[in-house]
Amino acid sequence: MISRKIKSQLAGGSQIRKMFEEGNRLKAIYGPDKVFDFSIGNPDLEPPHEVSDALADICSNPVPGMHGYMSNSGYESTRAMIAEKRSKESGLSINPGAVCMTVGAAAAMNDVLHALLDDGDEVIVLSPFFMEYNGYIANHNGKVVVVPTDENFMPVISRIREAVTDRTKAIIINSPNNPSGVVYPASLLKELNDMLKSFNHTIQVISDEPYIDLIYDGISVPCAMSYIDNIVVCFSWSKSLSLPGERIGYTLVSPKNADYDDLTAAIVISNRSLGSVNAPAIWQRVIEKSLYAKVDVANYEHRRNLLYSNITDAGFCAVKPNGALYIFMNTPAGLDDEEFADKCAAHNLLLVKGSAFACPGYCRLAFCVSEQTIRGSREAFFIIADELGISHRKAL
Ligand SMILES: Cc1ncc(COP(=O)(O)O)c(C=O)c1O
Structure with a gap:
C-alpha cells in the first residue's frame, strides 16, 4: 500500500535513533550514570x-x-x-x-x-x-x-x-x-x-x-x-x-x-x-x-576538549573538530566501525558507526552530553584501548 520509496526508507531506519533506544535500554539496566551515550546530537544547552x-x-x-x-x-x-x-x-x-x-x-x-x-x-x-x-x-x-x-x-x-x-x-x-x-x-x-x-x-x-x-x-x-x-x-x-x-x-x-x-x-x-x-x-x-544572541559556545568547547582528551589520551586517533557538536574518531586498525561500536557498547559507551554517514572506518561521538558523562567515560576509553593492545598517550 505505501510507496516503494518510503518502504525502503523504513527498512533503512535511523542508526542514530537505534542507538538512542539502546542507550535508554542500558540506562534502565545499569543506571544512567553507568551509561555513556554519545549517540545523539540533541543540543543540551538552554537557549540564551x-x-x-x-x-x-x-x-x-x-x-x-x-x-x-x-x-x-x-x-x-x-x-x-x-x-x-x-x-x-x-x-x-x-x-x-x-x-x-x-x-x-x-x-x-x-x-x-x-x-x-x-x-x-x-x-x-x-x-x-x-x-x-x-x-x-x-x-x-x-x-x-x-x-x-x-x-x-x-x-x-x-x-x-x-x-x-x-x-x-x-x-x-x-x-x-x-x-x-x-x-x-x-x-x-x-x-x-x-x-x-x-x-x-x-x-x-x-x-x-x-x-x-x-x-x-x-x-x-x-x-x-x-x-x-x-x-x-x-x-x-x-x-x-x-x-x-x-x-x-x-x-x-x-x-x-x-x-x-x-x-x-x-x-x-x-x-x-x-x-x-x-x-x-x-x-x-x-x-x-534575539538575532545576535547565541548559546554559551564556550561551554560546548570545554566539553569538546574533555572528550577529545579522553579519546586521544587513551591512545585513539581523531581529527580535532573546530566546530559543530561531534568528534569523528578513527576506528582502531583491524576493526571495522561495526565491530568497534559493538566493543564500545559492551562497556556501555555508545557511539554511531561511520557507515551511518557513508564513511566506514570511523565512529561519531556527540559531545552535547553532560560533563559528568564525559568525565565518567574516560575509564571506559582506557579499558577498551587496553583490550585492543593500544598504548595510552597519557595516564588515566
Ligand atoms: C548537518 C545538518 N543539517 C541539517 C540539520 C537539520 O536541522 P534542523 O533541526 O534545523 O532541521 C541537522 C540536524 O541535526 C544537521 O546536523
Missing part, C-alpha cells in the same frame, strides 16, 4: 535569555493579527533583519526578497531541492555527510552522488569535478560539518566556485549552515556566500539558539546567483506547496529580538 525575554514580551503584548496567515516567505521585518545581518557578514548587498523563513534547516533544504530538481537530477554530497540528505534528495526524485573527502575530511576538488555530469544540479556543502566538525577554508570555497563555474550549465551550491555559530579555538567560519556565486544558504536556529523543537530557519539566495529571480520565487512556492506554508509566526518575532 534573549529568547525567553522575547517570548515573554511577545506573549504579554499581543498585537491583533499576530497569529494570522502571512506571506509564504515570512514576515518582511524578520527577513529584512536577516538580510541586513547576512549583508554585513558576507559583504554582499542582500535584500529581504532573498530570504524565505522556513521550518528549520530540514524544511529549508527540502524547499531548495524541490525548487531545483527534475526526476533523476543528480546532487553531489561529500562523505562523511548527514544521512538525512538521502531522504531529502529522494523526496524530490533526485539521485545522490557520493564523493569522499580526504583524510582530514576536506572536499577534494578534482574528485568533485570528476563526479559532475550533465545531470548535476547541485552540490551540498556543510561547514562546520556534521559529523566531522571540520570548517572549510576560504581558499577551498573559492576553488569550488571556480571549478563549478567551468561547466557550461549552472550547478547550485546548497550550503547547509546550522552549525556556523558553534565554532571553537577562536577561528571564524568563512562565509560561503562571499566566495561562491551560485549558492543558496540553508540555516536554522536549532543549534545556535538551541531551538530544535521550535523549527525555525531560512533559505537565502545569493544576489550573485545566476538563477536569483527564478530560485527565490520557486523556493517560496515550494515552502507553500510542501506544506509548511510559512514558518511559525511567534518564532519569527522571537528571532527579530
Whole structure:
C-alpha cells in the first residue's frame, strides 16, 4: 500500500535513533550514570535569555493579527533583519526578497531541492555527510552522488569535478560539518566556485549552515556566500539558539546567483506547496529580538576538549573538530566501525558507526552530553584501548 520509496526508507531506519533506544535500554539496566551515550546530537544547552525575554514580551503584548496567515516567505521585518545581518557578514548587498523563513534547516533544504530538481537530477554530497540528505534528495526524485573527502575530511576538488555530469544540479556543502566538525577554508570555497563555474550549465551550491555559530579555538567560519556565486544558504536556529523543537530557519539566495529571480520565487512556492506554508509566526518575532544572541559556545568547547582528551589520551586517533557538536574518531586498525561500536557498547559507551554517514572506518561521538558523562567515560576509553593492545598517550 505505501510507496516503494518510503518502504525502503523504513527498512533503512535511523542508526542514530537505534542507538538512542539502546542507550535508554542500558540506562534502565545499569543506571544512567553507568551509561555513556554519545549517540545523539540533541543540543543540551538552554537557549540564551534573549529568547525567553522575547517570548515573554511577545506573549504579554499581543498585537491583533499576530497569529494570522502571512506571506509564504515570512514576515518582511524578520527577513529584512536577516538580510541586513547576512549583508554585513558576507559583504554582499542582500535584500529581504532573498530570504524565505522556513521550518528549520530540514524544511529549508527540502524547499531548495524541490525548487531545483527534475526526476533523476543528480546532487553531489561529500562523505562523511548527514544521512538525512538521502531522504531529502529522494523526496524530490533526485539521485545522490557520493564523493569522499580526504583524510582530514576536506572536499577534494578534482574528485568533485570528476563526479559532475550533465545531470548535476547541485552540490551540498556543510561547514562546520556534521559529523566531522571540520570548517572549510576560504581558499577551498573559492576553488569550488571556480571549478563549478567551468561547466557550461549552472550547478547550485546548497550550503547547509546550522552549525556556523558553534565554532571553537577562536577561528571564524568563512562565509560561503562571499566566495561562491551560485549558492543558496540553508540555516536554522536549532543549534545556535538551541531551538530544535521550535523549527525555525531560512533559505537565502545569493544576489550573485545566476538563477536569483527564478530560485527565490520557486523556493517560496515550494515552502507553500510542501506544506509548511510559512514558518511559525511567534518564532519569527522571537528571532527579530534575539538575532545576535547565541548559546554559551564556550561551554560546548570545554566539553569538546574533555572528550577529545579522553579519546586521544587513551591512545585513539581523531581529527580535532573546530566546530559543530561531534568528534569523528578513527576506528582502531583491524576493526571495522561495526565491530568497534559493538566493543564500545559492551562497556556501555555508545557511539554511531561511520557507515551511518557513508564513511566506514570511523565512529561519531556527540559531545552535547553532560560533563559528568564525559568525565565518567574516560575509564571506559582506557579499558577498551587496553583490550585492543593500544598504548595510552597519557595516564588515566
Ligand atoms: C548537518 C545538518 N543539517 C541539517 C540539520 C537539520 O536541522 P534542523 O533541526 O534545523 O532541521 C541537522 C540536524 O541535526 C544537521 O546536523
